[in-house]
Amino acid sequence: MSEAIANMLKEERRFAPPAGLAAHANVDAAAYEQAKADRLGFWATQARRLSWSKEPTETLDWSNPPFAKWFADGKLNAAYNCVDRHVEAGNGERVAIHFEGEPGDSRTLTYADLQKEVSRAANALLELGVKAGDRVAIYLPMIPETVVAMLACARVGAPHSVVFGGFSGDALAARIQDADARVVITADGGYRKGGASALKPAVDEALTKPGTEEVRNVLVVRRTGQEDISWTEGRDVWWHDVVDRQPDEHTPQSFDAEHPLFILYTSGTTGKPKGILHTTGGYLTQVAYTHHAVFDLKPESDVFWCTADVGWVTGHSYIVYGPLANGATEVLYEGTPDTPHKGRWWEIVEKYGVTLLYAAPTAIRASMKWGDDIPAKFDLSSLRVLGSVGEPINPEAWVWYRHHIGGNRTPVVDTWWQTETGGIMISPLPGVTETKPGSAQVAMPGISATVVDDEANEVPNGSGGYLVLTEPWPSMLRTVWGDDQRFIDTYWSRFEGRYFAGDGAKKDEDGDIWLLGRVDDVMLVSGHNISTTEVESALVSHPSVAEAAVVGATDPQTTQAICAFVILRGDAAEAEGLTEELRAHVAKQLGPIAKPKQILPVAELPKTRSGKIMRRLLRDVAEQRTLGDVSTLTDASVMDLIQAKLPGAASED
Ligand code: WT7
Numbered sequence: 001m002s003e004a005i006a007n008m009l010k011e012e013r014r015f016a017p018p019a020g021l022a023a024h025a026n027v028d029a030a031a032y033e034q035a036k037a038d039r040l041g042f043w044a045t046q047a048r049r050l051s052w053s054k055e056p057t058e059t060l061d062w063s064n065p066p067f068a069k070w071f072a073d074g075k076l077n078a079a080y081n082c083v084d085r086h087v088e089a090g091n092g093e094r095v096a097i098h099f100e101g102e103p104g105d106s107r108t109l110t111y112a113d114l115q116k117e118v119s120r121a122a123n124a125l126l127e128l129g130v131k132a133g134d135r136v137a138i139y140l141p142m143i144p145e146t147v148v149a150m151l152a153c154a155r156v157g158a159p160h161s162v163v164f165g166g167f168s169g170d171a172l173a174a175r176i177q178d179a180d181a182r183v184v185i186t187a188d189g190g191y192r193k194g195g196a197s198a199l200k201p202a203v204d205e206a207l208t209k210p211g212t213e214e215v216r217n218v219l220v221v222r223r224t225g226q227e228d229i230s231w232t233e234g235r236d237v238w239w240h241d242v243v244d245r246q247p248d249e250h251t252p253q254s255f256d257a258e259h260p261l262f263i264l265y266t267s268g269t270t271g272k273p274k275g276i277l278h279t280t281g282g283y284l285t286q287v288a289y290t291h292h293a294v295f296d297l298k299p300e301s302d303v304f305w306c307t308a309d310v311g312w313v314t315g316h317s318y319i320v321y322g323p324l325a326n327g328a329t330e331v332l333y334e335g336t337p338d339t340p341h342k343g344r345w346w347e348i349v350e351k352y353g354v355t356l357l358y359a360a361p362t363a364i365r366a367s368m369k370w371g372d373d374i375p376a377k378f379d380l381s382s383l384r385v386l387g388s389v390g391e392p393i394n395p396e397a398w399v400w401y402r403h404h405i406g407g408n409r410t411p412v413v414d415t416w417w418q419t420e421t422g423g424i425m426i427s428p429l430p431g432v433t434e435t436k437p438g439s440a441q442v443a444m445p446g447i448s449a450t451v452v453d454d455e456a457n458e459v460p461n462g463s464g465g466y467l468v469l470t471e472p473w474p475s476m477l478r479t480v481w482g483d484d485q486r487f488i489d490t491y492w493s494r495f496e497g498r499y500f501a502g503d504g505a506k507k508d509e510d511g512d513i514w515l516l517g518r519v520d521d522v523m524l525v526s527g528h529n530i531s532t533t534e535v536e537s538a539l540v541s542h543p544s545v546a547e548a549a550v551v552g553a554t555d556p557q558t559t560q561a562i563c564a565f566v567i568l569r570g571d572a573a574e575a576e577g578l579t580e581e582l583r584a585h586v587a588k589q590l591g592p593i594a595k596p597k598q599i600l601p602v603a604e605l606p607k608t609r610s611g612k613i614m615r616r617l618l619r620d621v622a623e624q625r626t627l628g629d630v631s632t633l634t635d636a637s638v639m640d641l642i643q644a645k646l647p648g649a650a651s652e653d
Contacts, residue, residue: 010589011395015402015435017411021384025431027293027445035445042446043070043474046289047281050325051085052076053254056281060472066492066499067479068472069258070282077252078261078280079155081288082324083118084252086111091299095329098303098352099144102191102335109144111327114151117144119250121152124243128217130183132157132255135263137181137215139163139172139203141190142334145221145239146310149185150262150320154280155252159260161275164311165190166609166634169205171273175265177211178275179481184215185239189224194339196224204230219243257281263481264313266419274490275481276313276419282474284325286423290444291322294413294427295356295385303382305331306358307345312610313419314389317475318358322423337363342370346378346405357405358387358415362611364397367405369546371570375404383407385430388414390611392515394537395438402437416440416515418501420491422475425449426513438537441512447473449513451505456495464506464529466519469499504531521615523552523560530594532615535562538589539596542582544568544575549605549613550596553622561597563622565642568601598622602645604638606630618642 017025035042040059047056056074086094092112099107109117130136136158140146146162153160161179163172176184184207189198200220207215218232221239261280265273291297297304304323308314323330331352337345345367349357367375386406388398393414402412411430417423425447426440433441443449448471451459459465476499480487494500504516516522516531523530532550539548547567552560566582579599587595606614609632620627621642630636 011436011438013395013399013437015411017431017433018409021296021411022431025429026296026298027429027431029432031293031429031445039446039448039471043285046446047071047074047285047474049288049292050076050081050281050284052281056257062472065472065497066488067484068282068476070279070474071257071285074257074281075254076257076281076284077155077254078284078321079118079122079151080252080254081284082151082154082321083111083115086327087115089327091327094299094327096324097144097147098329098331100331100333100348100351101143102194102333102339107144114148116248117148118151118155119248120243120246121148122155122250122252123246124219125152125156125158125183127242127246128183128219128237130156130158132253133260134158134183135161135179135181137161137163137172137176137179137184139165139184139186139199140221140310141165141187141192141199141223142310142332143187143190143221143223144332145187147320147324147332150310150316151324154261155250157253157255157259159262161263161265162311162316163265164309164609165199166311167202168631169202170209171631172202173206173209173212174273175275176206176215177209178265178273179263180214182214183217183219185219185221187221187223188226188229191224191334192339193336196226198224198226200229204232255280258478262316264316264419274483274486276477277479277481278422278475279478282476283422284321286473286475287317287322288325290424290427291318291328292326293429293444294415294424295358295387296430297323297326297328297356299327299329302328302355303331303352304328304356304358305333305349305352305354307333307337307363308358308360308389309610313422314358317423337366338370342367343374343377346375346380349380349383350378353382355382356385356387357383358389360390360611361388361393361397362391362607364388364393364401365540365547368397368400369567369570372404380405380407383410386410386412388412389417391613392517392533392537393438394533394540396537396541398437411435412437414438414440416503416513420477420501421469421473422477425469425473426515436512439508439512439514443513447471451507451513452495452498456498459507461507461511462509464504464516464531466495467501467503467505467513467515468495469501523550523562525552525560525562525593526558528593530562534590535564535586535594535596538586538594539564539566539582541589542585544578545582546570547605549615549618551615551619551622553619555597562594563598563600563618564596565600565602565605565618567603567605600642600645602642604635604641606638606642607634608632609634
């Protein structure tokens, strides 16, 4: 992607940090200088934001790359840091979690409540025979017990493996097997899209599979109260039977900084899922620091809300460990943004006075599609920082977010990171950075990121290539669980001595970083590398388009031809001539080479359960092939709808 074409999309809009925020920001520009002058010293300082039972004297051990050790001689307990220390500091009455169930039930847990609940759950795990180092699988909806269960595991040193509640019994079984879990924590069900959806049957099914025999107990939270729940005596136990009768005091033991905290499987599109291993001290240091810096959290007055599911890394780092380590008050919401109505999120922002919101571009684009009038009905004036994560955010969606949700006051921070990086790596800082719609811009203080070409040479400003991380960071994955070689091969072999993230990126004229999507999503058209993200952003910048997904389909003349699938905005009809207008619009924005050959209006796009567009399936459609594996889709019927539209959608060339 070294040609000028990688730098086609022109974005001239700039937004300065609000003066009031900048004047009182947690982190100012000096942090970059300090970290640059002494990167390890900088991280050692951030580690001291935590409470250690033995303060580390070592910072980084990189004597055996790519296997890093951070703060290796330090000892701490992650749950103590997230809960007890806030109570000991006199903040026990501060709300930790405002829980909002999908049916409208709600619960408030203070830090003192959380301390009792986590202690009881930790005592219950010990009674069930869980020992430090044993793995515990967690398969739960978004309810307070999920956070409690994770912290209870951390408290007793049992690495958790949270499996997203939307995954099937097979997917759960594969993760239980790989991690060799001893206990599964689940619920009878959860509420989703207006109804109760069962979870326990998937656990029962998973535990019939070979390799899951080591699971001794299934601890079941009662959430939906289904009566016909199946029960295996001796194995299954109710949470309320076992946890509620425990003493609400538990003395946390401290663990080595490198003690495993959790395993989280990446739902990769190919191959066996990878168990990404995170350890305790470095992970907690970086998630706490980045949450403090990127969201400018003031724990006494802010209300933070990360809308992700706890089943993804975003939920681990920015619902559980980062915010709670910082003593934040946060919202936990069980359901979907459109249940029972499309203003549900904004209603929650108003109800709890949310000040800091962290959401995914897919949800922002859905809101754009539903119409500006919906958020306009709610009082969103409490908001002061808006975050984005999970995919590139198209400049139009970024501007819409700032305007219609943030009232044109709030900085938007586009945060780039991965399950593997554990915490935020590239992001503007709300009190420092002049933001640019669509760009994650700058590496965090203490993080070294750059863009390289095929030969690992750093590209000049104005060029594109591959995103790499050039120095180890505290919350980096330590390995792929049980497979060190795969860790080396996947991340450390493409560019000698550098971490290859798998994402295409470019540096603009100012040296700011723009993420261009997974490298597999870059198209080759008549000898030019064109990023799907840029064509999608150009399409979304047209007033009629709410969402777009672009793929390169094999083409005899041009190697690949650009095929676009678009969702039109609420009021935009599939007007005669609209696809031609859209093609012309892309050509005007990016140049004629990027003009899509085909544009197909569709009702929905195929998305993974974490909201990422599955371009691989769209490529199958565009090339008129049999569809590949659809099992990780949220809704596989979307593909039938798309295919049904095909015949009338021939190329307009
Ligand atoms: C991949 C990691 C980070 C937590 C949620 C996803 C993409 C993530 C951005 C962003 C452009 C982004 C990348 C990355 N991605 N954030 N701000 N801009 N792309 O975690 O499931 O491990 O996915 O998500 O492609 O590699 P994940």
